[in-house]
Amino acid sequence: MRSRVATSVALLCAAVLLGACQAEPPVQPAVPRAVASTTPSPSPPVPPVPLVAWHGPVEQLFFHTLVVRPGLAFTDDTLGHSFADYSVTATEFRRILTSLWHRGWTLVDVHRVAAGTVRVPAGRRPLVLSEDDVNYYDYARERGQPWRLVTDSAGRVRAELRDADGTHPRLSDDDLVPLVDAFVAAHPEFSADGAKGLLALTGYEGLFGERLEPPDPAAADRVRRLAQTLRDSGWTLASHTYGHIHLERDRLAIVARDTARWRALAEPLLGPTDVLVYPYGGRPVAGAAALLASAGFHLQLDIDIVPRTERRQGYTLMSRRHVDGLAFDVPARLAPFFDVQAVRDPAARSLEA
Numbered sequence: 001m002r003s004r005v006a007t008s009v010a011l012l013c014a015a016v017l018l019g020a021c022q023a024e025p026p027v028q029p030a031v032p033r034a035v036a037s038t039t040p041s042p043s044p045p046v047p048p049v050p051l052v053a054w055h056g057p058v059e060q061l062f063f064h065t066l067v068v069r070p071g072l073a074f075t076d077d078t079l080g081h082s083f084a085d086y087s088v089t090a091t092e093f094r095r096i097l098t099s100l101w102h103r104g105w106t107l108v109d110v111h112r113v114a115a116g117t118v119r120v121p122a123g124r125r126p127l128v129l130s131e132d133d134v135n136y137y138d139y140a141r142e143r144g145q146p147w148r149l150v151t152d153s154a155g156r157v158r159a160e161l162r163d164a165d166g167t168h169p170r171l172s173d174d175d176l177v178p179l180v181d182a183f184v185a186a187h188p189e190f191s192a193d194g195a196k197g198l199l200a201l202t203g204y205e206g207l208f209g210e211r212l213e214p215p216d217p218a219a220a221d222r223v224r225r226l227a228q229t230l231r232d233s234g235w236t237l238a239s240h241t242y243g244h245i246h247l248e249r250d251r252l253a254i255v256a257r258d259t260a261r262w263r264a265l266a267e268p269l270l271g272p273t274d275v276l277v278y279p280y281g282g283r284p285v286a287g288a289a290a291l292l293a294s295a296g297f298h299l300q301l302d303i304d305i306v307p308r309t310e311r312r313q314g315y316t317l318m319s320r321r322h323v324d325g326l327a328f329d330v331p332a333r334l335a336p337f338f339d340v341q342a343v344r345d346p347a348a349r350s351l352e353a
C-alpha cells in the first residue's frame with residue numbers, strides 16, 4: 001500500500017503548491033476588560049487554523065478502550081492474551097498521539113470524509129480516530145480498566161477508576177477521550193473543524209460504563225449529559241450494535257431485532273446517529289447492510305489495512321486500521337503513523353502468570 005501513501009504525499013504537496021495555505025492566521029484584537037471578574041478568566045482565544053481542502057484517501061485508526069493497569073490486564077490466561085492482542089496501554093497511546101502529531105496527522109470528522117469535504121491545516125494529513133466498545137464491560141473493569149466516563153466539576157470528560165471490588169472511585173486522564181481532549185487543547189492544529197473522533201458503543205451492558213437495564217433514571221441522565229458534552233466537544237457517537245453481534249453470519253431477523261434494541265436504548269440518550277461500526281469488522285450478510293442503511297446508518301465502518309471509502313446503495317462503507325498488540329507485530333503497516341519500536345511498552349506487556 002506504499003503507492004497509496006505516495007499518492008497521499010503527492011496530493012499533499014499539490015495542495016501546498018496550490019498556495020491555498022498562504023493565508024496568515026488573523027490577528028486577535030485585544031479586548032479590554034472593563035470589570036475585574038471573580039470567575040476564572042478563560043484562556044486566551046486560539047487563532048483559527050487556516051484549512052485547505054484534501055482530496056486524497058483518508059486514513060482511519062481505531063483502538064479499543066485502553067489498558068490502564070497492565071499488571072492486571074496482561075496475565076498469562078485467555079483474557080490476558082486477548083488484552084495483549086486487541087488493546088494498547090494508556091502509555092502506548094500517549095506515545096502514539098505524540099507521533100501522529102509530529103508526523104503531520106490531523107483529526108478530521110468522519111462525516112466530512114463521507115461527504116468529500118475534508119479540510120486540514122496546510123501541510124498536514126487527515127486522520128479519523130475511533131474507539132470501539134466504550135462501555136467499560138464488567139470483565140474489563142476487573143482487569144483495571146475504568147468503570148465509566150464522567151464529567152468533572154470543570155466540565156472535562158474523565159475516566160473513573162475504582163479498585164477491583166468497586167470501591168475508592170477516583171478520576172483519571174488515563175483513557176482515550178481525556179488524552180485526546182488534552183492533546184488537542186495543547187495542539188490546536190491536531191484537530192480540523194473541531195473534530196476529535198468516533199466513539200462506538202454497544203448497548204447490552206449500558207453506555208459509557210453506566211448500566212441502564214433495569215432502568216436507572218439517574219444513570220440515564222448522566223449518559224444524556226455526557227453524550228451532549230462529548231458531541232459539543234467534537235466527538236461523534238456511533239452504534240456498535242446492541243449485542244456486539246456477528247453481522248457477517250447472523251440472520252436478517254437477528255440484525256433487525258438488534259438494531260431496534262440499540263435504537264430503543266441508545267437514541268433517547270445519545271441522540272440520533274447515522275454511523276455504525278461493524279463488530280469484529282464483520283461485513284454484513286446479504287441484505288443486512290441495506291437493512292442497516294434503511295434504519296439510518298448511512299456510514300458503515302469495517303476493518304482493513306488500507307484506507308477505503310466506497311459509495312454503496314444507500315450508505316458509504318469505510319475501512320479503519322486496527323491499532324493493538326496484533327498490529328504491533330507488523331510494524332511496516334503502521335510506519336506512516338508511528339514507530340512500533342518506540343511506542344510499544346514491552347515491560348508492561350510481559351505476561352504475568
Ligand SMILES: [Zn+2]
Pocket residue numbers: 132133240244279280
Ligand atoms: Zn467491538
